[in-house]
Amino acid sequence: MSNAVDIRTLDPVPEPLTPVSRQERKLRTRQALLDAALELLADRPFASLSLREVAKGAGIVPTAFYRHFASMEELGVALVEETTRTLRGMIRSARTDPDTYQGMISASVATVHEFVRANEDHFRFLTRERYAGGPLARAIGVELRLFSGDLAIDLARFAPLRSWSTEDLHMLADLIVSVMLTTIVELLEARPGEDAKITGTAEKRLRLVLLGVPHWKSS
Protein backbone atom coordinates (compact mmCIF):
# COMPACT_ATOMS: atom_id res chain seq x y z
CA MET A 1 0.00 0.00 0.00
CA SER A 2 1.24 3.41 -0.93
CA ASN A 3 1.68 6.04 1.71
CA ALA A 4 0.71 8.74 -0.76
CA VAL A 5 -1.73 11.28 0.57
CA ASP A 6 -5.13 11.51 -1.07
CA ILE A 7 -5.05 15.12 -2.06
CA ARG A 8 -8.81 15.22 -2.38
CA THR A 9 -9.12 15.06 1.38
CA LEU A 10 -6.88 18.08 1.90
CA ASP A 11 -8.11 21.61 1.98
CA PRO A 12 -7.57 23.00 -1.47
CA VAL A 13 -4.73 25.49 -1.72
CA PRO A 14 -6.45 28.86 -2.14
CA GLU A 15 -5.66 29.43 -5.83
CA PRO A 16 -1.93 28.63 -6.07
CA LEU A 17 -0.66 31.40 -8.29
CA THR A 18 -3.61 33.77 -8.50
CA PRO A 19 -4.02 36.41 -5.83
CA VAL A 20 -7.57 37.01 -7.13
CA SER A 21 -9.17 40.35 -6.55
CA ARG A 22 -12.38 40.73 -4.65
CA GLN A 23 -14.60 41.22 -7.67
CA GLU A 24 -12.97 38.26 -9.36
CA ARG A 25 -13.94 36.11 -6.38
CA LYS A 26 -17.44 37.47 -6.50
CA LEU A 27 -17.77 36.67 -10.18
CA ARG A 28 -16.55 33.14 -9.55
CA THR A 29 -19.12 32.56 -6.84
CA ARG A 30 -21.80 33.95 -9.09
CA GLN A 31 -20.73 31.57 -11.81
CA ALA A 32 -20.64 28.72 -9.29
CA LEU A 33 -24.28 29.51 -8.49
CA LEU A 34 -25.23 29.44 -12.16
CA ASP A 35 -23.31 26.21 -12.71
CA ALA A 36 -24.84 24.57 -9.66
CA ALA A 37 -28.33 25.55 -10.82
CA LEU A 38 -27.70 24.26 -14.32
CA GLU A 39 -26.46 20.95 -12.94
CA LEU A 40 -29.46 20.55 -10.66
CA LEU A 41 -31.71 21.33 -13.63
CA ALA A 42 -30.50 18.27 -15.52
CA ASP A 43 -33.69 16.39 -14.72
CA ARG A 44 -36.08 18.80 -13.05
CA PRO A 45 -37.82 22.04 -13.92
CA PHE A 46 -36.47 25.34 -12.71
CA ALA A 47 -39.57 26.02 -10.62
CA SER A 48 -38.74 23.04 -8.42
CA LEU A 49 -35.30 24.40 -7.47
CA SER A 50 -34.82 25.92 -4.06
CA LEU A 51 -32.52 28.76 -3.19
CA ARG A 52 -30.94 26.66 -0.47
CA GLU A 53 -30.18 23.81 -2.85
CA VAL A 54 -28.46 26.09 -5.33
CA ALA A 55 -26.47 27.81 -2.59
CA LYS A 56 -25.34 24.47 -1.20
CA GLY A 57 -24.39 23.33 -4.68
CA ALA A 58 -22.24 26.42 -5.07
CA GLY A 59 -20.63 25.89 -1.67
CA ILE A 60 -21.98 28.94 0.08
CA VAL A 61 -24.44 29.52 2.87
CA PRO A 62 -28.05 30.29 1.84
CA THR A 63 -28.04 33.90 2.95
CA ALA A 64 -24.96 34.66 0.85
CA PHE A 65 -27.07 33.93 -2.21
CA TYR A 66 -28.53 37.41 -1.89
CA ARG A 67 -25.12 38.99 -2.50
CA HIS A 68 -25.55 37.87 -6.12
CA PHE A 69 -29.24 37.63 -6.92
CA ALA A 70 -32.29 39.17 -5.29
CA SER A 71 -34.33 36.03 -5.88
CA MET A 72 -34.34 32.70 -7.66
CA GLU A 73 -36.22 34.30 -10.51
CA GLU A 74 -33.37 36.74 -11.06
CA LEU A 75 -30.96 33.83 -11.23
CA GLY A 76 -33.30 32.26 -13.75
CA VAL A 77 -33.09 35.35 -15.94
CA ALA A 78 -29.29 35.23 -15.75
CA LEU A 79 -29.47 31.58 -16.74
CA VAL A 80 -31.56 32.44 -19.79
CA GLU A 81 -28.99 35.07 -20.73
CA GLU A 82 -26.11 32.68 -20.39
CA THR A 83 -27.76 29.90 -22.36
CA THR A 84 -29.08 32.11 -25.15
CA ARG A 85 -25.53 33.39 -25.54
CA THR A 86 -24.58 29.83 -26.40
CA LEU A 87 -27.55 29.65 -28.76
CA ARG A 88 -26.48 32.83 -30.53
CA GLY A 89 -22.97 31.46 -30.81
CA MET A 90 -24.37 28.44 -32.56
CA ILE A 91 -26.40 30.53 -34.94
CA ARG A 92 -23.42 32.70 -35.83
CA SER A 93 -21.38 29.58 -36.39
CA ALA A 94 -24.02 28.04 -38.65
CA ARG A 95 -24.34 31.12 -40.82
CA THR A 96 -21.53 30.24 -43.24
CA ASP A 97 -22.41 31.34 -46.72
CA PRO A 98 -23.65 28.15 -48.34
CA ASP A 99 -23.59 27.23 -52.01
CA THR A 100 -26.20 24.52 -52.20
CA TYR A 101 -29.22 23.50 -50.16
CA GLN A 102 -27.61 20.18 -49.38
CA GLY A 103 -24.41 21.84 -48.21
CA MET A 104 -26.33 24.27 -46.08
CA ILE A 105 -28.45 21.53 -44.55
CA SER A 106 -25.68 19.17 -43.56
CA ALA A 107 -23.50 22.03 -42.32
CA SER A 108 -26.31 23.42 -40.17
CA VAL A 109 -27.21 20.06 -38.70
CA ALA A 110 -23.55 19.36 -37.98
CA THR A 111 -23.25 22.69 -36.21
CA VAL A 112 -26.33 21.99 -34.11
CA HIS A 113 -24.98 18.57 -33.23
CA GLU A 114 -21.63 19.93 -32.23
CA PHE A 115 -23.03 22.73 -30.08
CA VAL A 116 -25.56 20.51 -28.36
CA ARG A 117 -22.92 17.97 -27.41
CA ALA A 118 -20.58 20.70 -26.19
CA ASN A 119 -23.26 22.48 -24.12
CA GLU A 120 -25.79 19.86 -23.12
CA ASP A 121 -26.73 21.65 -19.91
CA HIS A 122 -27.52 24.86 -21.76
CA PHE A 123 -29.71 23.24 -24.36
CA ARG A 124 -31.42 21.02 -21.85
CA PHE A 125 -32.33 24.10 -19.85
CA LEU A 126 -33.60 25.96 -22.90
CA THR A 127 -35.74 23.15 -24.26
CA ARG A 128 -37.06 22.19 -20.82
CA GLU A 129 -38.06 25.72 -19.84
CA ARG A 130 -39.30 26.74 -23.27
CA TYR A 131 -42.70 25.17 -22.58
CA ALA A 132 -42.69 25.24 -18.79
CA GLY A 133 -44.70 28.45 -18.50
CA GLY A 134 -43.81 31.45 -16.39
CA PRO A 135 -41.50 34.39 -17.14
CA LEU A 136 -38.53 32.26 -18.18
CA ALA A 137 -40.54 30.51 -20.88
CA ARG A 138 -41.63 33.91 -22.15
CA ALA A 139 -38.05 35.19 -22.25
CA ILE A 140 -36.91 32.10 -24.16
CA GLY A 141 -39.86 32.47 -26.54
CA VAL A 142 -38.82 36.03 -27.33
CA GLU A 143 -35.27 34.89 -28.02
CA LEU A 144 -36.42 32.12 -30.34
CA ARG A 145 -38.65 34.51 -32.22
CA LEU A 146 -35.70 36.83 -32.72
CA PHE A 147 -33.71 33.91 -34.04
CA SER A 148 -36.51 32.92 -36.38
CA GLY A 149 -36.70 36.49 -37.68
CA ASP A 150 -32.98 36.52 -38.42
CA LEU A 151 -33.30 33.23 -40.21
CA ALA A 152 -36.14 34.61 -42.34
CA ILE A 153 -33.88 37.46 -43.42
CA ASP A 154 -31.11 35.05 -44.31
CA LEU A 155 -33.50 32.90 -46.26
CA ALA A 156 -34.67 35.90 -48.28
CA ARG A 157 -31.24 36.03 -49.88
CA PHE A 158 -31.72 32.65 -51.53
CA ALA A 159 -32.68 32.83 -55.19
CA PRO A 160 -35.71 30.49 -55.00
CA LEU A 161 -37.06 32.48 -52.06
CA ARG A 162 -36.45 35.94 -53.52
CA SER A 163 -40.10 36.28 -54.52
CA TRP A 164 -41.65 34.98 -51.31
CA SER A 165 -43.76 37.24 -49.11
CA THR A 166 -42.28 38.07 -45.71
CA GLU A 167 -45.14 36.22 -44.13
CA ASP A 168 -44.34 33.04 -46.01
CA LEU A 169 -40.66 33.48 -45.21
CA HIS A 170 -41.50 33.64 -41.51
CA MET A 171 -43.63 30.54 -41.89
CA LEU A 172 -40.71 28.70 -43.45
CA ALA A 173 -38.26 29.98 -40.85
CA ASP A 174 -40.54 28.88 -38.01
CA LEU A 175 -40.85 25.49 -39.61
CA ILE A 176 -37.07 25.12 -39.83
CA VAL A 177 -36.63 26.29 -36.24
CA SER A 178 -39.16 23.79 -35.01
CA VAL A 179 -37.37 20.99 -36.87
CA MET A 180 -34.11 22.10 -35.27
CA LEU A 181 -35.65 22.21 -31.79
CA THR A 182 -37.08 18.73 -32.28
CA THR A 183 -33.64 17.55 -33.30
CA ILE A 184 -32.04 19.15 -30.25
CA VAL A 185 -34.50 17.42 -27.93
CA GLU A 186 -33.87 14.09 -29.67
CA LEU A 187 -30.13 14.53 -29.25
CA LEU A 188 -30.52 15.28 -25.55
CA GLU A 189 -32.72 12.22 -25.05
CA ALA A 190 -30.54 9.96 -27.19
CA ARG A 191 -28.71 6.98 -25.86
CA PRO A 192 -25.02 6.85 -26.86
CA GLY A 193 -24.43 5.90 -30.46
CA GLU A 194 -27.72 7.20 -31.76
CA ASP A 195 -26.36 10.57 -32.83
CA ALA A 196 -25.73 9.67 -36.46
CA LYS A 197 -29.24 8.35 -36.90
CA ILE A 198 -30.74 11.50 -35.39
CA THR A 199 -28.70 13.92 -37.44
CA GLY A 200 -29.46 11.85 -40.53
CA THR A 201 -33.19 12.10 -39.88
CA ALA A 202 -32.86 15.81 -39.23
CA GLU A 203 -31.19 16.30 -42.60
CA LYS A 204 -33.95 14.32 -44.28
CA ARG A 205 -36.63 16.44 -42.67
CA LEU A 206 -34.96 19.64 -43.81
CA ARG A 207 -34.43 18.28 -47.31
CA LEU A 208 -38.10 17.35 -47.56
CA VAL A 209 -39.18 20.80 -46.42
CA LEU A 210 -36.88 22.56 -48.87
CA LEU A 211 -37.96 20.20 -51.64
CA GLY A 212 -41.37 21.83 -51.53
CA VAL A 213 -39.98 25.36 -51.83
CA PRO A 214 -39.67 25.56 -55.66
CA HIS A 215 -43.28 24.44 -56.02
CA TRP A 216 -44.76 26.80 -53.46
CA LYS A 217 -47.73 28.93 -54.39
CA SER A 218 -48.83 31.07 -51.48
CA SER A 219 -52.49 30.05 -52.14
Next chain:
Amino acid sequence: MSNAVDIRTLDPVPEPLTPVSRQERKLRTRQALLDAALELLADRPFASLSLREVAKGAGIVPTAFYRHFASMEELGVALVEETTRTLRGMIRSARTDPDTYQGMISASVATVHEFVRANEDHFRFLTRERYAGGPLARAIGVELRLFSGDLAIDLARFAPLRSWSTEDLHMLADLIVSVMLTTIVELLEARPGEDAKITGTAEKRLRLVLLGVPHWKSS
Protein backbone atom coordinates in the same frame (compact mmCIF):
# COMPACT_ATOMS: atom_id res chain seq x y z
CA MET B 1 -83.07 45.92 -6.12
CA SER B 2 -84.18 42.33 -6.19
CA ASN B 3 -84.50 40.35 -3.03
CA ALA B 4 -83.45 37.20 -4.83
CA VAL B 5 -80.95 35.10 -2.96
CA ASP B 6 -77.55 34.59 -4.48
CA ILE B 7 -77.58 30.83 -4.64
CA ARG B 8 -73.83 30.73 -4.96
CA THR B 9 -73.52 31.70 -1.31
CA LEU B 10 -75.73 28.86 -0.12
CA ASP B 11 -74.47 25.46 0.79
CA PRO B 12 -75.05 23.32 -2.27
CA VAL B 13 -77.89 20.86 -1.89
CA PRO B 14 -76.19 17.49 -1.62
CA GLU B 15 -77.02 16.22 -5.10
CA PRO B 16 -80.78 16.90 -5.43
CA LEU B 17 -82.01 13.72 -7.04
CA THR B 18 -79.03 11.42 -6.77
CA PRO B 19 -78.55 9.36 -3.62
CA VAL B 20 -75.00 8.66 -4.79
CA SER B 21 -73.38 5.46 -3.73
CA ARG B 22 -70.17 5.37 -1.83
CA GLN B 23 -67.98 4.46 -4.78
CA GLU B 24 -69.63 7.18 -6.83
CA ARG B 25 -68.62 9.71 -4.20
CA LYS B 26 -65.12 8.34 -4.17
CA LEU B 27 -64.86 8.62 -7.93
CA ARG B 28 -66.06 12.20 -7.76
CA THR B 29 -63.44 13.13 -5.19
CA ARG B 30 -60.79 11.43 -7.27
CA GLN B 31 -61.93 13.44 -10.27
CA ALA B 32 -61.94 16.58 -8.16
CA LEU B 33 -58.30 15.91 -7.32
CA LEU B 34 -57.42 15.48 -10.99
CA ASP B 35 -59.36 18.62 -11.92
CA ALA B 36 -57.76 20.65 -9.16
CA ALA B 37 -54.29 19.52 -10.23
CA LEU B 38 -54.99 20.34 -13.87
CA GLU B 39 -56.20 23.79 -12.90
CA LEU B 40 -53.15 24.48 -10.76
CA LEU B 41 -50.96 23.31 -13.64
CA ALA B 42 -52.21 26.10 -15.89
CA ASP B 43 -48.99 28.06 -15.40
CA ARG B 44 -46.57 25.88 -13.47
CA PRO B 45 -44.87 22.57 -13.96
CA PHE B 46 -46.18 19.44 -12.30
CA ALA B 47 -43.04 19.04 -10.19
CA SER B 48 -43.84 22.29 -8.38
CA LEU B 49 -47.25 21.10 -7.20
CA SER B 50 -47.67 20.05 -3.60
CA LEU B 51 -49.95 17.35 -2.34
CA ARG B 52 -51.50 19.80 0.09
CA GLU B 53 -52.29 22.32 -2.63
CA VAL B 54 -54.06 19.73 -4.72
CA ALA B 55 -55.99 18.38 -1.76
CA LYS B 56 -57.08 21.89 -0.81
CA GLY B 57 -58.12 22.56 -4.39
CA ALA B 58 -60.27 19.45 -4.32
CA GLY B 59 -61.81 20.46 -1.00
CA ILE B 60 -60.43 17.66 1.12
CA VAL B 61 -57.92 17.47 3.92
CA PRO B 62 -54.35 16.55 2.92
CA THR B 63 -54.35 13.12 4.53
CA ALA B 64 -57.47 12.08 2.61
CA PHE B 65 -55.39 12.39 -0.56
CA TYR B 66 -53.90 8.98 0.20
CA ARG B 67 -57.33 7.35 -0.13
CA HIS B 68 -56.99 7.98 -3.87
CA PHE B 69 -53.29 8.07 -4.77
CA ALA B 70 -50.23 6.74 -3.01
CA SER B 71 -48.20 9.78 -4.06
CA MET B 72 -48.22 12.83 -6.29
CA GLU B 73 -46.38 10.85 -8.92
CA GLU B 74 -49.25 8.37 -9.08
CA LEU B 75 -51.66 11.23 -9.59
CA GLY B 76 -49.38 12.46 -12.36
CA VAL B 77 -49.63 9.11 -14.11
CA ALA B 78 -53.42 9.25 -13.87
CA LEU B 79 -53.26 12.74 -15.33
CA VAL B 80 -51.23 11.49 -18.27
CA GLU B 81 -53.81 8.75 -18.83
CA GLU B 82 -56.69 11.20 -18.75
CA THR B 83 -55.08 13.69 -21.09
CA THR B 84 -53.82 11.14 -23.58
CA ARG B 85 -57.37 9.81 -23.75
CA THR B 86 -58.34 13.23 -25.04
CA LEU B 87 -55.43 13.10 -27.46
CA ARG B 88 -56.50 9.73 -28.80
CA GLY B 89 -60.03 11.05 -29.19
CA MET B 90 -58.67 13.85 -31.32
CA ILE B 91 -56.69 11.47 -33.47
CA ARG B 92 -59.69 9.19 -33.99
CA SER B 93 -61.74 12.23 -34.91
CA ALA B 94 -59.15 13.47 -37.39
CA ARG B 95 -58.87 10.14 -39.16
CA THR B 96 -61.71 10.70 -41.61
CA ASP B 97 -60.84 9.21 -44.97
CA PRO B 98 -59.68 12.20 -46.99
CA ASP B 99 -59.78 12.60 -50.75
CA THR B 100 -57.20 15.30 -51.32
CA TYR B 101 -54.15 16.57 -49.48
CA GLN B 102 -55.76 19.97 -49.08
CA GLY B 103 -58.94 18.45 -47.68
CA MET B 104 -56.97 16.30 -45.28
CA ILE B 105 -54.82 19.21 -44.16
CA SER B 106 -57.59 21.67 -43.41
CA ALA B 107 -59.74 19.00 -41.80
CA SER B 108 -56.87 17.88 -39.54
CA VAL B 109 -55.96 21.40 -38.52
CA ALA B 110 -59.61 22.18 -37.83
CA THR B 111 -59.87 19.09 -35.64
CA VAL B 112 -56.75 20.06 -33.72
CA HIS B 113 -58.07 23.56 -33.25
CA GLU B 114 -61.42 22.32 -32.01
CA PHE B 115 -59.97 19.81 -29.56
CA VAL B 116 -57.41 22.23 -28.18
CA ARG B 117 -60.03 24.88 -27.51
CA ALA B 118 -62.35 22.32 -25.91
CA ASN B 119 -59.62 20.82 -23.70
CA GLU B 120 -57.09 23.55 -23.08
CA ASP B 121 -56.07 22.18 -19.69
CA HIS B 122 -55.30 18.76 -21.12
CA PHE B 123 -53.18 20.03 -23.97
CA ARG B 124 -51.42 22.55 -21.78
CA PHE B 125 -50.47 19.75 -19.41
CA LEU B 126 -49.26 17.51 -22.24
CA THR B 127 -47.14 20.12 -23.99
CA ARG B 128 -45.75 21.49 -20.71
CA GLU B 129 -44.72 18.13 -19.31
CA ARG B 130 -43.56 16.68 -22.61
CA TYR B 131 -40.15 18.32 -22.19
CA ALA B 132 -40.07 18.73 -18.43
CA GLY B 133 -38.08 15.58 -17.77
CA GLY B 134 -38.91 12.87 -15.28
CA PRO B 135 -41.24 9.87 -15.60
CA LEU B 136 -44.23 11.87 -16.84
CA ALA B 137 -42.27 13.23 -19.78
CA ARG B 138 -41.21 9.71 -20.64
CA ALA B 139 -44.80 8.43 -20.51
CA ILE B 140 -45.96 11.25 -22.77
CA GLY B 141 -43.07 10.60 -25.14
CA VAL B 142 -44.12 6.97 -25.47
CA GLU B 143 -47.67 8.01 -26.22
CA LEU B 144 -46.56 10.48 -28.89
CA ARG B 145 -44.38 7.86 -30.51
CA LEU B 146 -47.35 5.50 -30.68
CA PHE B 147 -49.34 8.26 -32.29
CA SER B 148 -46.60 8.94 -34.81
CA GLY B 149 -46.44 5.22 -35.64
CA ASP B 150 -50.17 5.11 -36.32
CA LEU B 151 -49.88 8.16 -38.51
CA ALA B 152 -47.09 6.52 -40.50
CA ILE B 153 -49.37 3.54 -41.18
CA ASP B 154 -52.16 5.85 -42.29
CA LEU B 155 -49.79 7.74 -44.56
CA ALA B 156 -48.68 4.51 -46.21
CA ARG B 157 -52.14 4.18 -47.73
CA PHE B 158 -51.71 7.33 -49.79
CA ALA B 159 -50.80 6.72 -53.40
CA PRO B 160 -47.80 9.06 -53.57
CA LEU B 161 -46.38 7.43 -50.43
CA ARG B 162 -47.00 3.83 -51.44
CA SER B 163 -43.38 3.38 -52.48
CA TRP B 164 -41.76 5.05 -49.48
CA SER B 165 -39.63 3.06 -47.07
CA THR B 166 -41.03 2.66 -43.56
CA GLU B 167 -38.13 4.71 -42.26
CA ASP B 168 -38.98 7.62 -44.50
CA LEU B 169 -42.64 7.29 -43.59
CA HIS B 170 -41.73 7.60 -39.92
CA MET B 171 -39.59 10.61 -40.72
CA LEU B 172 -42.55 12.25 -42.44
CA ALA B 173 -44.94 11.30 -39.64
CA ASP B 174 -42.60 12.74 -37.00
CA LEU B 175 -42.34 15.90 -39.01
CA ILE B 176 -46.12 16.25 -39.20
CA VAL B 177 -46.48 15.52 -35.49
CA SER B 178 -43.93 18.18 -34.63
CA VAL B 179 -45.77 20.71 -36.79
CA MET B 180 -49.00 19.83 -35.00
CA LEU B 181 -47.38 20.13 -31.57
CA THR B 182 -45.97 23.52 -32.51
CA THR B 183 -49.44 24.58 -33.60
CA ILE B 184 -50.97 23.36 -30.34
CA VAL B 185 -48.47 25.37 -28.30
CA GLU B 186 -49.14 28.44 -30.43
CA LEU B 187 -52.88 28.07 -29.90
CA LEU B 188 -52.40 27.79 -26.15
CA GLU B 189 -50.22 30.89 -26.06
CA ALA B 190 -52.44 32.86 -28.43
CA ARG B 191 -54.25 36.00 -27.45
CA PRO B 192 -57.94 35.98 -28.37
CA GLY B 193 -58.62 36.48 -32.05
CA GLU B 194 -55.36 35.02 -33.24
CA ASP B 195 -56.72 31.54 -33.85
CA ALA B 196 -57.43 31.99 -37.55
CA LYS B 197 -53.93 33.25 -38.21
CA ILE B 198 -52.39 30.32 -36.36
CA THR B 199 -54.46 27.66 -38.05
CA GLY B 200 -53.78 29.34 -41.40
CA THR B 201 -50.02 29.18 -40.78
CA ALA B 202 -50.33 25.57 -39.68
CA GLU B 203 -52.07 24.67 -42.93
CA LYS B 204 -49.36 26.42 -44.89
CA ARG B 205 -46.64 24.52 -43.09
CA LEU B 206 -48.30 21.20 -43.79
CA ARG B 207 -48.91 22.14 -47.41
CA LEU B 208 -45.25 23.02 -47.84
CA VAL B 209 -44.15 19.72 -46.31
CA LEU B 210 -46.49 17.67 -48.48
CA LEU B 211 -45.47 19.66 -51.55
CA GLY B 212 -42.05 18.05 -51.31
CA VAL B 213 -43.45 14.53 -51.14
CA PRO B 214 -43.82 13.87 -54.92
CA HIS B 215 -40.21 14.93 -55.48
CA TRP B 216 -38.69 12.91 -52.67
CA LYS B 217 -35.74 10.65 -53.35
CA SER B 218 -34.66 8.88 -50.20
CA SER B 219 -30.87 8.81 -50.80
Next chain:
DNA sequence: GGTTACAGTGAACGACCGTACACTGAACAG
Protein backbone atom coordinates in the same frame (compact mmCIF):
# COMPACT_ATOMS: atom_id res chain seq x y z
C1' DG C 1 -80.54 -3.85 13.24
C1' DG C 2 -76.06 -4.69 14.49
C1' DT C 3 -71.52 -4.90 12.33
C1' DT C 4 -68.14 -3.74 9.21
C1' DA C 5 -65.64 -1.08 5.67
C1' DC C 6 -63.77 3.07 4.59
C1' DA C 7 -63.77 8.18 2.84
C1' DG C 8 -62.68 11.98 5.18
C1' DT C 9 -60.99 14.54 9.71
C1' DG C 10 -57.63 16.85 12.79
C1' DA C 11 -53.60 17.09 15.52
C1' DA C 12 -48.81 16.34 15.52
C1' DC C 13 -43.96 15.22 13.79
C1' DG C 14 -39.60 16.42 11.72
C1' DA C 15 -37.64 18.36 7.45
C1' DC C 16 -37.06 21.95 4.48
C1' DC C 17 -38.21 26.43 2.81
C1' DG C 18 -37.26 31.86 2.17
C1' DT C 19 -35.65 35.54 4.66
C1' DA C 20 -34.13 38.80 8.77
C1' DC C 21 -30.41 40.11 11.32
C1' DA C 22 -26.02 40.71 13.59
C1' DC C 23 -21.47 39.06 12.79
C1' DT C 24 -16.48 38.33 10.85
C1' DG C 25 -12.43 38.84 8.34
C1' DA C 26 -9.94 39.95 4.42
C1' DA C 27 -9.43 43.00 0.30
C1' DC C 28 -9.45 47.69 -0.59
C1' DA C 29 -8.93 53.04 -0.46
C1' DG C 30 -6.91 56.97 1.87
Next chain:
DNA sequence: CTGTTCAGTGTACGGTCGTTCACTGTAACC
Protein backbone atom coordinates in the same frame (compact mmCIF):
# COMPACT_ATOMS: atom_id res chain seq x y z
C1' DC D 1 -1.01 52.12 8.86
C1' DT D 2 -6.02 52.89 9.49
C1' DG D 3 -10.65 52.83 8.51
C1' DT D 4 -14.16 51.15 5.25
C1' DT D 5 -16.47 47.91 2.22
C1' DC D 6 -18.62 43.80 1.55
C1' DA D 7 -18.68 38.51 0.36
C1' DG D 8 -19.66 35.10 3.21
C1' DT D 9 -21.20 33.16 8.13
C1' DG D 10 -24.43 31.51 11.80
C1' DT D 11 -28.62 31.82 14.25
C1' DA D 12 -33.25 32.25 14.38
C1' DC D 13 -38.12 33.06 12.74
C1' DG D 14 -42.51 31.62 10.82
C1' DG D 15 -44.48 28.95 7.08
C1' DT D 16 -45.21 24.92 4.16
C1' DC D 17 -44.15 20.42 3.14
C1' DG D 18 -45.09 14.97 3.25
C1' DT D 19 -46.54 11.62 6.34
C1' DT D 20 -48.10 9.27 10.94
C1' DC D 21 -51.85 8.12 13.64
C1' DA D 22 -56.12 7.79 16.17
C1' DC D 23 -60.66 9.35 15.17
C1' DT D 24 -65.66 9.85 13.23
C1' DG D 25 -69.78 9.19 10.72
C1' DT D 26 -72.25 6.96 7.35
C1' DA D 27 -73.07 3.75 3.38
C1' DA D 28 -73.00 -1.13 2.69
C1' DC D 29 -73.60 -5.77 4.25
C1' DC D 30 -75.59 -10.04 6.64
